[in-house]
Amino acid sequence: MAAESDLDATAAPSGGGDAPASAKRAARKTAGLESYGELYGSSPAMRELYEQIERVAATDATALIVGESGSGKELIARTIHERSARKDAPFIAVNCGAIPDNLIEAELFGHERGSFTGAVQGRAGYFENAHGGTLFLDEVTEMAPIRQVKLLRALETGTFYRVGGTELQQSDVRVIAATNRDPLVAVKENGLREDLMYRLAVFPLRAPPLREREGDRELLAQHFLDEMNAQEGTDKVFGKRALDTLRTYSWPGNVREMKNAIYRAFILAEKTIEIEHPRLAARAKKAVTQGGAMSVWVGTPLADAQRQIILGTLKFCGGDKRRAAKALGVSLKTLYNRLGAYEEEEDAAAGEE
Numbered sequence: 001m002a003a004e005s006d007l008d009a010t011a012a013p014s015g016g017g018d019a020p021a022s023a024k025r026a027a028r029k030t031a032g033l034e035s036y037g038e039l040y041g042s043s044p045a046m047r048e049l050y051e052q053i054e055r056v057a058a059t060d061a062t063a064l065i066v067g068e069s070g071s072g073k074e075l076i077a078r079t080i081h082e083r084s085a086r087k088d089a090p091f092i093a094v095n096c097g098a099i100p101d102n103l104i105e106a107e108l109f110g111h112e113r114g115s116f117t118g119a120v121q122g123r124a125g126y127f128e129n130a131h132g133g134t135l136f137l138d139e140v141t142e143m144a145p146i147r148q149v150k151l152l153r154a155l156e157t158g159t160f161y162r163v164g165g166t167e168l169q170q171s172d173v174r175v176i177a178a179t180n181r182d183p184l185v186a187v188k189e190n191g192l193r194e195d196l197m198y199r200l201a202v203f204p205l206r207a208p209p210l211r212e213r214e215g216d217r218e219l220l221a222q223h224f225l226d227e228m229n230a231q232e233g234t235d236k237v238f239g240k241r242a243l244d245t246l247r248t249y250s251w252p253g254n255v256r257e258m259k260n261a262i263y264r265a266f267i268l269a270e271k272t273i274e275i276e277h278p279r280l281a282a283r284a285k286k287a288v289t290q291g292g293a294m295s296v297w298v299g300t301p302l303a304d305a306q307r308q309i310i311l312g313t314l315k316f317c318g319g320d321k322r323r324a325a326k327a328l329g330v331s332l333k334t335l336y337n338r339l340g341a342y343e344e345e346e347d348a349a350a351g352e353e
């Protein structure tokens with residue numbers, strides 16, 4: 001997995017683990033870069049998306065946004081909300097994948113006092129709190145099928161019961177759902193109910209992966225740099241290598257991955273920002289071990305450092321996985337999982353060449 005995930009679990013504001021989005025002093029507008037709501041991009045794929053958003057925003061239809069990780073699904077949902085008649089009412093984002101299964105019903109629909117251990121007081125759920133506004137259900141495919149039934153009923157009738165409640169509640173909410181899985185595959189393999197899928201996908205939207213947005217990589221990169229410069233009061237520029245990387249790398253983690261790579265490089269740069277092509281960097285990433293010690297560069301992303309430590313330890317242990325796992329304080333299974341993931345990443349990177 002190349003993308004870093006946002007750290008925001010549930011109804012938190014978006015962008016938890018991302019580079020700063022808001023600029024202290026207004027960034028100058030990046031030449032040639034169009035924007036729509038919170039989205040930036042001038043490619044045909046994005047223009048088409050803006051048109052679709054415009055259309056769906058004028059309605060109350062449920063929308064299902066499908067797209068790879070980091071491709072802007074949440075921004076699309078926010079933009080629909082801002083462009084809709086609901087814009088002055090709340091927008092609530094819920095990461096269904098981050099809420100334990102036994103709590104999700106209470107989170108969505110609220111609960112009454114005494115309905116479960118610890119429920120000292122009754123509490124409204126997101127459906128009630130989002131009244132008049134928009135409820136964004138992220139990673140909706142991660143909900144257990146029995147929870148999906150109640151969601152479907154709420155979508156169809158606009159009514160629901162709080163957990164442990166007997167009074168029928170009503171809430172006027174527009175639901176936008178998102179997933180980074182193919183919904184049809186999710187139905188076949190991941191327990192997404194087909195009826196719910198169709199109910200959500202009244203208006204399906206696709207967040208195009210960054211590699212399909214012709215010309216947007218450079219423009220977006222410049223936009224993020226302008227924002228960071230404005231925020232920090234600096235005047236940093238991209239070097240040639242950075243520009244080449246930004247343009248030619250496929251960015252499997254999409255806008256988030258690119259934005260974070262720029263942010264990291266921005267922090268490390270004095271004036272000229274260089275970004276190593278991740279494929280070349282991966283080659284250089286081979287752990288530098290010296291006896292029992294190894295060195296890791298300042299500013300190495302945590303995931304990369306972890307990889308280096310794991311591979312370095314394995315090498316030190318002469319390839320003995322059991323010993324390496326013990327030295328690392330992880331189970332053998334965890335070590336196998338990590339090694340498997342690294343292999344997949346390398347295969348994916350090799351496939352790009």
Ligand SMILES: Nc1ncnc2c1ncn2[C@@H]1O[C@H](COP(=O)(O)OP(=O)(O)OP(=O)(O)O)[C@@H](O)[C@H]1O
Nearest residue numbers: 018039040068069070071072073074075180255256
């Ligand atoms: N078109 C865009 N213009 C500007 N910024 C963008 C765009 N698309 C995404 N971003 C930025 O990229 C990051 C990821 O976007 P977002 O959280 O909307 O993606 P996502 O598809 O919901 O990701 P995930 O699947 O991991 O939940 C955010 O920092 C967001 O601001």
Ligand SMILES: [Mg+2]
Nearest residue numbers: 073074138178
């Ligand atoms: Mg998201």
